[in-house]
Amino acid sequence: MSPLPPRGPTSRTALCLWLPTFELRLELVRSPELDTTSVALLAPGEGAGRQVVGQVSERAARAGVRPGMLVSRAVALCPSLTLLEPDPTHYEAAMEAILECLEGVSPVVEPVGPGLIHLGMDGLERLLGPPREEVDRVLHTLFRVLPRPLVAAIRVGRAPGTFAARVAAESARPGAPILVEPSGLARFLASCPLEVLTLSDDKVDRLHRLDLRTLGDLGDLPLSALLRQVGGEGRILRELARGERIDPVRPLHRPRPLRVSLDFPAPVGDREALHRGMDRLLDRLLSRPERRDRALRGLRAGGHLEDGGSWQVEVTLREPTARREVLASPLRSRMALRPPSRALETLFVEAFEFGAPTDQTSLFDPQEARTGVEEGRTDPMGDRRGLLLREALRELRLRLGHDPLYRVVEVDPWSRIPERRHALMTVEP
Amino acid sequence: MRSLNLPRAVGVRTDPSGEPLAVQGRRAPVEVEGIRERWRIDDEWWRVPISRLYYDLVLEGGRAVTLYRDLCTGRWYLQ
Numbered sequence: 001m002s003p004l005p006p007r008g009p010t011s012r013t014a015l016c017l018w019l020p021t022f023e024l025r026l027e028l029v030r031s032p033e034l035d036t037t038s039v040a041l042l043a044p045g046e047g048a049g050r051q052v053v054g055q056v057s058e059r060a061a062r063a064g065v066r067p068g069m070l071v072s073r074a075v076a077l078c079p080s081l082t083l084l085e086p087d088p089t090h091y092e093a094a095m096e097a098i099l100e101c102l103e104g105v106s107p108v109v110e111p112v113g114p115g116l117i118h119l120g121m122d123g124l125e126r127l128l129g130p131p132r133e134e135v136d137r138v139l140h141t142l143f144r145v146l147p148r149p150l151v152a153a154i155r156v157g158r159a160p161g162t163f164a165a166r167v168a169a170e171s172a173r174p175g176a177p178i179l180v181e182p183s184g185l186a187r188f189l190a191s192c193p194l195e196v197l198t199l200s201d202d203k204v205d206r207l208h209r210l211d212l213r214t215l216g217d218l219g220d221l222p223l224s225a226l227l228r229q230v231g232g233e234g235r236i237l238r239e240l241a242r243g244e245r246i247d248p249v250r251p252l253h254r255p256r257p258l259r260v261s262l263d264f265p266a267p268v269g270d271r272e273a274l275h276r277g278m279d280r281l282l283d284r285l286l287s288r289p290e291r292r293d294r295a296l297r298g299l300r301a302g303g304h305l306e307d308g309g310s311w312q313v314e315v316t317l318r319e320p321t322a323r324r325e326v327l328a329s330p331l332r333s334r335m336a337l338r339p340p341s342r343a344l345e346t347l348f349v350e351a352f353e354f355g356a357p358t359d360q361t362s363l364f365d366p367q368e369a370r371t372g373v374e375e376g377r378t379d380p381m382g383d384r385r386g387l388l389l390r391e392a393l394r395e396l397r398l399r400l401g402h403d404p405l406y407r408v409v410e411v412d413p414w415s416r417i418p419e420r421r422h423a424l425m426t427v428e429p
Numbered sequence: 430m431r432s433l434n435l436p437r438a439v440g441v442r443t444d445p446s447g448e449p450l451a452v453q454g455r456r457a458p459v460e461v462e463g464i465r466e467r468w469r470i471d472d473e474w475w476r477v478p479i480s481r482l483y484y485d486l487v488l489e490g491g492r493a494v495t496l497y498r499d500l501c502t503g504r505w506y507l508q
Contacts, residue, residue, distance in 0.1 A: 232446025408433065416470050417479060418508055422433040 010248035011108040011120025014165035015138065016157045019150065022115025023091045024055040027084050029147055039082045040065055040074060044338075054086065085309035085341065089302055097145040105141050108251045110162075118162050120249035131158055131179045160185055161246035167196045185243040190216030197237055203230050215241035257300075258291060259350040260284045267306040267343035274340075274347065275332060281349040282324045291351070295320035298353025301331050303344040311340035319413070319421075320355020393427060403427070436506035439496060449484055452494065452507075460489040470497075483508075 019025065024041045028034055036059075043054035051071045063078035075081055091114060098117065102109045105128075108120025121134060128134040135156050142151045156177035157168025164185055168178040171192070180188045192215045194204055206229055212218050218226070219242040226234035239245035260281045268274060278301060285291070297320040302312030313334040321327060331349075396404045403426040411423045440453035451458035466485040473479050480500035487493050496507045 227445060232444045232448055235444065406431075409430075411432075416472055419432050419435050424431045424433055 009108060009120070010250050011106075011122040012160055012246050012248050013121040014159060014162045014249045015106075015119040015121050015135065016159075016162070016165035016169035017102075017117045017119065017138070018155045018157075018166070018169040019115035019153060020155070021055040021057075022095075023086065024057060024084075025115075025150055025153065026091055026094055027087070028057070029150060030090075034082055034084075037082055038063055038065070038078050038080055039084060041084050041086055042071070043068070044086050044088065053083075085305070087308075087310045088312040089304070089310040094145075098142065101141055101145045102138070105138055108249050110249050110252055112162075112166075116166075118165065118249045120251070121158065132177070134158070135177045135179070159188070160243075162249055163240050163245070163247055164189060164243065167192055170196065186219075189241060189243050190214060190219065194218060197240070199230065199237070206230075255352070255354055257350050257352040258285060258288055259348055260288070261303075261346055261348035263346050264344065267345050268347075269340070269343035271335075271339070274335070274344065275328075277347045278331060278335075278349060279324065279328055281347065282327055285349055285351060286322055286324060291322075291354075293322075293357040295322045295355035295357070296327060296351045296353070297355050298351065299327060299331060300350040300352055301335065301348065302350075303340070303347040305340060306343045306345055309341075311344065313338050316353065320353075434508060436497070436508045439505050439507040441496065441498075441505040447498070449486060449496070449505075452486070452488060452496065459492075461486050462489050462491075463487045465493070469500075 024039065027041060028039065037057075038060035039057040040060050041054040041056075043052045053065060053069045053071060053074045054067055056065045056067060056074075060074075060078055060081055063081070065074045065078050065081060071083065075083075095111065095114060099109055099111055102117065102119060106119045106121060106124060108122075110118040110120075112118055119138065121128075121131075124134060125131075128137045135158065139151055139154065139156070142154070153174050155169045155172040155174055157165045157170070157172055157180070158177065159165040159168050159180035160182045164180055167189065168180055172178040178188075194207055194213060194215065194217075196215070197204075197218075199207075207218065210229070212221065219238060221238070223235065223238055226238055230237065236245065262277050262281055264277075268277070281301075285296075296317075298314070298316045300312060300314045302310060304310050313331065315330040315334050317327070317330060393403075393405055405427045406424040407427050408422050409425045410421070412420045413422070415421050440458075441449045442451040442458060444450050448464070449461050451460050453459075464484055464486055466483075468483050470479065470481045470483065478501060481497040482500055483495060483497040485493070485495050494507060496505055498505050
């Protein structure tokens with residue numbers, strides 16, 4: 001999910017929905033015959049390195065297979081292990097459907113990660129009823145997009161603030177949500193183990209050596225002592241542990257992505273052919289009216305692999321742009337780093353993050369200049385628009401006594417120092 | 430020709446570890462709601478060294494700003 005700043009209302013009361021091993025469960029829904037076998041999902045890897053195991057089923061875990069383990073070792077431990085190729089496109093579509101469904105229940109929906117969502121519940125009591133009924137209504141809504149076993153496996157926590165709600169969801173069993181009232185927040189947190197905090201293992205070890213085991217122990221420690229042990233984050237950790245810090249649920253603004261796709265008549269594995277396909281798709285994407293002249297910043301390319309599974313890469317550009325060659329270059333590099341494991345049956349390109357509209361700069365676009373030269377005009381601003389512009393500039397200069405119009409020129413667009421990338425130059429009439 | 434996006438000095442309140450807590454606004458300090466990203470730039474060590482620690486912040490009210498701490502002088506700039 002793209003981390004855009006929050007917009008709109010926030011909510012102090014948080015409902016955390018957590019479906020552990022989200023991706024693996026989706027695969028088991030798709031292939032129910034695997035439900036009674038040992039299954040593991042391969043971790044999405046970079047390059048041609050040794051593959052490791054991602055999420056594992058309970059049966060595989062009982063055989064000793066663990067996430068992060070090398071595939072060779074996992075197979076040695078569990079010879080009947082079925083390894084599945086990850087299908088990120090499918091998981092994202094499922095997550096998107098869940099979010100859309102939940103947006104019908106609460107206006108404040110915050111996707112946190114795969115299978116982990118925070119829902120703002122402030123002001124919904126009159127609509128949905130008391131907390132326990134709220135939870136039932138939310139889960140019931142999910143039946144529209146998820147099969148019953150998946151909804152039944154969701155763990156739910158409801159508490160003031162996202163931290164406590166997440167801790168409650170992680171402690172809850174499926175079908176038995178943990179509901180924490182504001183008056184019981186400090187008591188609930190005090191009994192939770194330190195591991196619920198997002199602390200590095202060595203910091204947790206250090207706190208254990210001081211005989212601190214629970215959030216209650218941590219909250220009782222003087223602030224100065226805690227700062228000495230864990231550094232600057234100690235202040236926030238102490239506030240969280242004591243239930244004094246309530247982080248509200250913040251809805252994430254998700255611009256509607258724009259997607260274009262291509263079905264190959266036969267699976268394509270040749271890199272050059274895929275590059276050409278990607279270029280065509282980028283051209284189509286840039287010419288879509290829904291783009292409304294916005295520059296693109298976040299791009300995703302992917303497709304369905306021959307014989308199942310999908311492949312996907314993602315790039316976020318430092319500067320939004322609407323130039324095809326600038327968009328294509330990082331996508332190609334990413335593709336070289338993480339190529340599809342098999343030939344692709346389809347290819348898509350999706351823009352998921354946008355910049356400001358590019359309309360304004362097109363007035364002085366070099367393309368305009370080239371067109372002018374090609375048409376035999378020596379003055380790139382020699383068309384009707386150029387004449388009007390020139391006239392307007394002359395008038396403004398006479399009235400103001402200086403050149404009031406500038407154009408942005410690229411000086412060193414790839415410089416690491418932001419102020420060296422672009423400059424303002426006066427437009428000469 | 431004028432450079433664009435020149436850094437402007439700004440007052441920043443930090444926590445003991447040096448992370449920004451509030452940024453001086455026009456009238457009063459504005460609390461930092463979240464740090465979206467941080468990155469460091471070290472350049473031109475052979476000339477006048479440039480060493481900056483950048484923060485992409487979301488301020489109270491949802492405004493997003495980019496600022497950096499000049500690690501040579503310790504001063505904060507908005508960019």
